[in-house]
Amino acid sequence: MPSFSLSNLYLNSHLKVVYFFLYMPIIVLMVLSFNKAGLPTVWSGFSVEWYGKLLDNESILNAAWNTLIVAVISTILSSILGTLLALGIERMKVNSGLDALLFAPMIIPDIVLAIALLSFFTMLDFTLGLHSIVLSHVVFNIAFVCAVVRTRLKNFDYSVIEASEDLGAGSFTTFRRVTLPIIFPGVLAGSLLAFTLSVDEFIIAFFTAGAGSSSTTLPMQIYSMIRFGVTPEINAMATIVMLVSFTMVFLSQRINKGITQ
Amino acid sequence: MKLLKSLGATALMLSASFSAQTTWADKLVISNWDGYMPADMVERFKKETGIDAEVALHATNEEIMGKVVASKGKGYDVLFVSSPFVEVLNKLDLIAKLDHKLIPNTKNLYSQANELNYDKGNKVSMPYAWGTTGLCYRADLMDEPTSWNDLLKPNDALKGKVTMLSTDRWLMAAGFLSLGYSVNSTNPSEIAEAKQVLKSAKKSILAYDDATFYAKLVSGEATMTHAWDGWCNYGTAENPNIKYVIPKEGTDMYVDSMVITKNSKMKKEAHAFINYVLSKEIGVWIVNNVMYKTPNEAAMSSIDPAMMKAYPNLAMSPDEILKQEQLRDLGKTQKAYTKAVTEILASN
Amino acid sequence: MRSSSRNMLLIAPGLGWLALFMVIPCVLIFMLSFFERGMYGGVDYNFNLENFVRAMDPIYLGILLDSIYIAGTATIVAILLAYPAAYAISLSPRKKQTTYLFFIMLPFWSNYLIRTYAWIVLLNREGLINNGLESIGVISEPLNLLYNEFAVITGLVYNYLPFVVLAIYSSISKLNPEVREASEDLGAPAWKTFLRVTLPLTAPGVAAGAVFVFVLSIGNFITPDLLGGGRLQMVGNLIYDQFLSARDWPFGATLSFILIGIMMMLLFAQAVIVNRGQIEKHEAKEEDVSSMNFSRQSLNEKEKSYA
Structure with a gap:
């Protein structure tokens, strides 16, 4: 059928245009x-x-390290909490109050959450540092992980769990042997999303960070660099950040394949 | 359940270990704009005084104000902010009275620097740098501008090639000055008039830009920008055709100051830092490095004349600077300014 | 009973976290809506509703409409770009699909600020696109591509496109190819099959992608700031300015409160669409005689309503 191949031709060239659009700026x-x-x-x-200059810059390296710590810890915490939340909610009756609560972290403007948390921490006389950024990032990350895992659970067959438990497996064994492998791609996707959001986020981080360079994160540095002028170091930084994140995604994809196969 | 418990325990442990790390460090924390002091100045301060210190960065006055107001300034010791914000921080009782005995280097300041109207006698703040706002332009691409109207109503050749500052006070100031009003006007009809002028000016503006305007002049994206004099020098450094001028209607003068937070636990060390900045030797280093004028007479009088020649606005005398009106906090009228600026930025 | 208490245990830690670090702090801030900015930017605690009256000012309504327009345009463009791409991927050989998707998602995992910055480099008057067009003689004067709506929308689409492709792809890939084939066997032209069968069945994916772009775009303030050159105000900038420039927390809280209300309504609307899609699918399963029956029936019904 000629029309079929014509539409195929269109679809394929459209896909190529999309790839071009996505990669041209990066390249x-x-x-x-x-x-x-x-x-x-x-x-x-x-x-x-420019790479030499960048790698000589101690504050940038320090900030990169801080970012990594914040992102890894907040991703682990929010992946666990978000997944449990998704597992619990999917088996409950529809509750729009609960849904609203889970939407909220995604839509509250960053600056509001930032100011609210800083005032709250100050009220409690809580010492700020990297840990307060982690606490804050987990808030929105829980919501995103939970949303992603829930979409995976939409087609979940709960009779599998019952079968496992009927056969005498404990809840934890069932979770580890049955539930987790099934939902794992969802959890992985959710935690990758959480990791990215945490690595990108800087308004909440700026406000909830302790004072001083010991809790400065990379996006704060990048924002300041972009605001204060077009220096070629930004390009070098961009290249490194992208190569690192690309490698990470690539590896996690590998792990995912290993587990699901 | 076990999982949850261990999870909770881990979270607590992690929190604890981080907080230990931050409270343990008895460091002086100084927040400044990125690039507004020599990059290794704090390192040198540490070496020479033995006081441990680190730098935090803020991109704007507004950002650091938000953070200091919400956190009551906890964690910060020394802040660099512009003069109207000194007034606010003082009224909100967030900054400490300065002990001049601990800052003997105040003797290096011009006498005029002790009479700044937002803080007469420098009771709560010490001036760090000062100067004027005006027009920074490419002398090879246009004639010297003379009036604020050259920016607000540019000729056809300049349309789409000018930028303005977006920070509310300085944006409004351009409008007020072109109409002959005070930059601190609280008169509603004057605010409305300035708003109208700025709204129509928006049509010929390339962008509102507080930080990279000099780069736009260098690259040729813009031909004339609304700029702070010291920052215009960054452009001049890359292209000597980039020049600075104060329009004939006059302008405002800005002062960027150092203050010590009331909650600082290291006030003595904070004073020592301010004293260090005000020394003659460091003062010279700052001027050569950041290319802003400072109120440090001892330092300014020993700047290389070649430097003054390359960046003429550095040679401006304190009297010339002080001729311009100083920005003051607006109190309740701030609401009206913000609304006017919102309206300008949202108009088509 | 046992399972419901277990569910509570599952959700307790997450909800506890949100209650402690989101609900309590944000409620404290939202309560400020009923008070007034103090003389120097603090809060005067005298109860009133003035902020809600101020929020009704046409300026703010105008900014809200502008934001909806920009976020909406970005959403539509993203979907128009993403749908055919997702469709093309779903038609490719199974083995290659993962790789194709992987390369769609890849840019999404790099830094948002850097991806936005790349467009400044490309679009400015002395930028790569203008220089390129000039050197091949298409234009003689540089075009104003940056610091306008076009740049902001491009930036938003660029940043969120990968996620939209993914959302739509996951809907399309769940689609039973027999449904489409049945429709075509019945002689429906390809475009009709697409409009009447494929598109409705993939609506949940489109809705999820659309909501993602729209929600993240409308509250965004960095993209309008960097790519709009400050010439555009979106709700995100407005709220940011109230908290920081104006130091008017009460009014900032009021505006955020209203924005969150509007977005909640949108999200619930999306949930309704998704659930409807789900119900249709269940029905299709229950028919059991294979999806052919379903599609034939629905086609007939739609044909009737069309006539």
Whole structure:
């Protein structure tokens, strides 16, 4: 059928355009990061100077390390809490109050949550630091993990669990052997989303961070760099951040394949 | 259940270990704008005084104000903020009275720097840098601008090639000055008039830009920008055709100051830091590095004349600067300013 | 009974966390809505409703409408780009689908600020696109591509597109190909099959993607700030400015409260669409005679209503 192949042709070229749209800006930044002049417009020769400058910058490395700590811990906590929440809720009757509570962290403007948490922590005389960023990031991450895991649970067959328990397996064994493998792709997707959101977030982080460089995170640094001028170090930073996150996603994809197969 | 318990325990342990890490460190925390002091100044301060210190960064006055108001300033010792915010922090009782005995280097300041109207006698703040707001432009691409109207009603060649500051006080100031009003006006009809002028100016503006305007001049994206004098020098450094001028209607003067939070647990060390900044030697280093004028007479008088020649606005005398009106906090009228600015930025 | 108490145990830690670190702090802030900004930016605790009256000012309504327009346009563009892409992926060989999806999602995992910054480099007057077009002689004067609605919408679409593709793909891939084939066997042209069968059945995925883009776009303030050059005000900027520039927490709280109310309504509307999709699917399963019956029936019904 000619119309069929014509629509196929369209679909395939559309897909290519989408890939082009997604990757062109990234590739441009990566190429520019090796530009000697540092100006984004003129190519003046290959250089890794900007990477050297970046790696010499102790505060950036420190911030990157802080970001990683915050993102990893908040991802672990929110993946566990969010998954449990999803498991509990999916087996309960529809409750719109509960749904609203779970939507809320996704839609409260960042600045509101930021100011609210800082005032709250101050009221309790709670010492701020990286840990207070973790506590705050878990709030919105729980909601996103829970939402992603719930979509996975939509097609879940609960009779499998009953069967397992009828056969005498304890709840924990059932969870580990039956439930977890089934929902694992959802949990993984949710935790990747949580990780990304935590690595990107900086308004809540700025407000709930302790004062001083010991709790400065990378997005705060990047925001300040972008605001204060177009320096080629941003391109180098972009390239590194992207390579690191790409490697991580790639590895987690591998792990996922290993587990589900 | 076991899982939950161990989870809770882990969370607590992690929290505890982090807080231990932060409370344990008895460091002086200084918050400043990124790039507004020599990058290794705090390192040098640590070495020379033996006081442990670290730097936090804020992108805007508003950001640090939000954080300090919500946290009562806990955790911070020294803050760099612009003069109207000194007034607010003082009224909100968040900053400490300064002990001048601990800052002998105040002797290095111009006498005029002791008479700034937002804090006469520098009771709660010490001026760090000062200057004026005006027009920063490409002398090779246009004639010298003379009036605020050259920015607000640019000729056809300049349309879409000018930028303005977006921070509410300075944006409104351009409107007020073009009409001959005070930059601290609280008169509703004057505010409305300024709003109208700025609304129509928006049509010919490329962008509102507080921080990268000089880069836009260098790249050629913009031909004229609304700018702080010191920051215009960053452009001049890359292209000597970039020049600064104060429009004939006059302008405002800004002062960026250092204050000590009331909740600081290291007030003595904080005073020592301020004293360090005000020394002659460090003062010279700051001017050469950040290219802003400072009220440090001892330092300003030993700046290399070649530097003054390359960046003429550095040579402006205190009397010339003080001729301009100083920004004051607006109290309740702030609401009206914010609303006017919202209206301007939202208009088409 | 046992299972319901177990469910409570499952949800207790998560809900406890949200109660402690979201509900309590935010309720404290929202209570400020009923008070007034103090002289120097603190809070005067005299109860009144003035903030809600102020919020009804046409300026704020205008900003809300502008934000809905920008977020809405971004949503529509994202879906128009994402749907055919997701469809193309679902038609490709099974083995390749994961790889294709992987490369759609990849950019999403890099830093948001950096992805936004890339567009400044591309779109500015001296940027790559303008220079490229000039050098091949398409234009003689640089175009104003940056600092306008176009740039903001491009930035929003760029940042959220991967997630939309994923959401739509997961709907399409669940679709039983027999449904489509049945419709085509009955002689329905491909576009009719698409409009009457495929599209309605994939509505939940489209709705999930749309809500994701819309919700994250309308409260966004970084993209309008960086790519809009401050020339555009969205609700996110408005709220940010109330808290920081104006130091008017009570009014900021009021505006956020209203925004959250509006978004909640949208999210519940989406939930209704998704649930309806779910019910249709269940019905399809229950018919059991294979999905062919279902599609034939629904096609007939729709044909009738069309006539």
